[in-house]
Amino acid sequence: MNILILGSGGREHTLAYKLNQSKQLGQLFIAPGNAGTESLGTNLNLSLSDFDQIKEAVLQHNINMVIVGPEDPLVNGIHDFFLSDIKLKNVAVIGPQKLAAQLEGSKEFAKEFMLRHNIPTAQYQSFTVETLSDGFAFLEKLNPPYVLKADGLAAGKGVVILNDLQEAKAELNAMLSDKKFGAASSKVVIEEFLDGIEMSCFVLTDGKNYLNLPNAKDYKRIGEGDKGLNTGGMGAISPVPFADNEFLTKVQERIVKPTMDGLQKDNISFVGFVFIGLIKVNNEPFVIEYNVRLGDPETEVILPRIKSDLVELFKATADKKLDTFNLEIDERTATTVMLVAGGYPEAYEKGDVITGLDKVTDSLVFHAGTTTKHNQIVTNGGRVLAVTSFGNNFKEALKTSYKNIDKIKFENKNFRSDIGFDL
Numbered sequence: 001m002n003i004l005i006l007g008s009g010g011r012e013h014t015l016a017y018k019l020n021q022s023k024q025l026g027q028l029f030i031a032p033g034n035a036g037t038e039s040l041g042t043n044l045n046l047s048l049s050d051f052d053q054i055k056e057a058v059l060q061h062n063i064n065m066v067i068v069g070p071e072d073p074l075v076n077g078i079h080d081f082f083l084s085d086i087k088l089k090n091v092a093v094i095g096p097q098k099l100a101a102q103l104e105g106s107k108e109f110a111k112e113f114m115l116r117h118n119i120p121t122a123q124y125q126s127f128t129v130e131t132l133s134d135g136f137a138f139l140e141k142l143n144p145p146y147v148l149k150a151d152g153l154a155a156g157k158g159v160v161i162l163n164d165l166q167e168a169k170a171e172l173n174a175m176l177s178d179k180k181f182g183a184a185s186s187k188v189v190i191e192e193f194l195d196g197i198e199m200s201c202f203v204l205t206d207g208k209n210y211l212n213l214p215n216a217k218d219y220k221r222i223g224e225g226d227k228g229l230n231t232g233g234m235g236a237i238s239p240v241p242f243a244d245n246e247f248l249t250k251v252q253e254r255i256v257k258p259t260m261d262g263l264q265k266d267n268i269s270f271v272g273f274v275f276i277g278l279i280k281v282n283n284e285p286f287v288i289e290y291n292v293r294l295g296d297p298e299t300e301v302i303l304p305r306i307k308s309d310l311v312e313l314f315k316a317t318a319d320k321k322l323d324t325f326n327l328e329i330d331e332r333t334a335t336t337v338m339l340v341a342g343g344y345p346e347a348y349e350k351g352d353v354i355t356g357l358d359k360v361t362d363s364l365v366f367h368a369g370t371t372t373k374h375n376q377i378v379t380n381g382g383r384v385l386a387v388t389s390f391g392n393n394f395k396e397a398l399k400t401s402y403k404n405i406d407k408i409k410f411e412n413k414n415f416r417s418d419i420g421f422d423l
């Protein structure tokens, strides 16, 4: 089985690492990949928005399966593109079609889905530029903080939470009238603020059956104590210590099952990962968001905990046989800590030489923003490396990650030394 992974982050390096452990893997390709994936397969310099270019590569390399890492190609319909092409329709795609991808691609679509299927989530209303004044009136009725969400994809920046009513009104105006996030904010969802602790659940579905993958908690803010700007994610822990059996049963009954049943009832075909961002409020779970892919850096802790053969798992997904798949999970805790370039998530340098990777012991290092230049590994993005370790609990695992982080050097290296601080 020849497999192509689309993407270039730590998530995709982790997928490549796990797929490489399978005897069933033929050739592995990663597009565009990074310095880490280079040693596990062949990096292809493809644009993820150019489906014709991807098609050519798939045919040229006899690729049998495509695993889509990020959301954009899914929301743009890459799976539909494969299904509608006579030469590609037998190539398996792990990742949902365009309609299902709207669960991530449109906040309003996701909200309406949850409402229709009685899935607990924050109260909301959505507004366009034509209903701006209704939006102001709605904000006046809410208590602060105010949660404003651009309806469409905005590279993780489309959610703004403000304490001040006037600032919230100005933000709504900026999103709708000034198109702050372009077309993504031509519609804005305003919702009730939920106060609690967040975690994520991951489900893999073949469109008929589904399996629960390990859960995880990520740390999104750049600063210690969850302060400062949002990032793609600065670290993660799996499993989530506060998610006890009682809580996870509620998550299954009130959220996972109704979500999977809802897809069936609505006739929305979904093959791939459902990533459910949850918040626990007074011991009750609510959905914050759906994503239609794996999380990053959550992947760097959940995939290493999967003991089953990943090629077999994806084959079972493509063949709609997940009901007979025996998923084995490592009971230990995995943690990952992201090393980022100084300045990230604002402006940062690229091209700084990374050293010390050969000195790492007892941790897995997954590359994110890295590339090879003159036979050296250099930084090539804001999030640079994820250092993953196992332990009997998260503190033990983190100790190993931090021990190894000390050995890895690059100019202006930054990381959070307080992952798990709130647990």
Ligand code: AMP
Pocket: 122, 147, 149, 159, 191, 192, 193, 194, 195, 198, 277, 288, 289
């Ligand atoms: P989203 O992109 O929808 O996941 O939102 C980004 C982040 O904003 C989430 O991870 C939460 O931390 C926060 N957030 C979103 N919606 C709410 C809400 N209704 N109440 C509290 N926090 C929220």
Ligand code: GLY
Pocket: 218, 232, 233, 291, 294, 295, 296, 297, 298
């Ligand atoms: N770490 C959150 C995400 O991948 O969206």
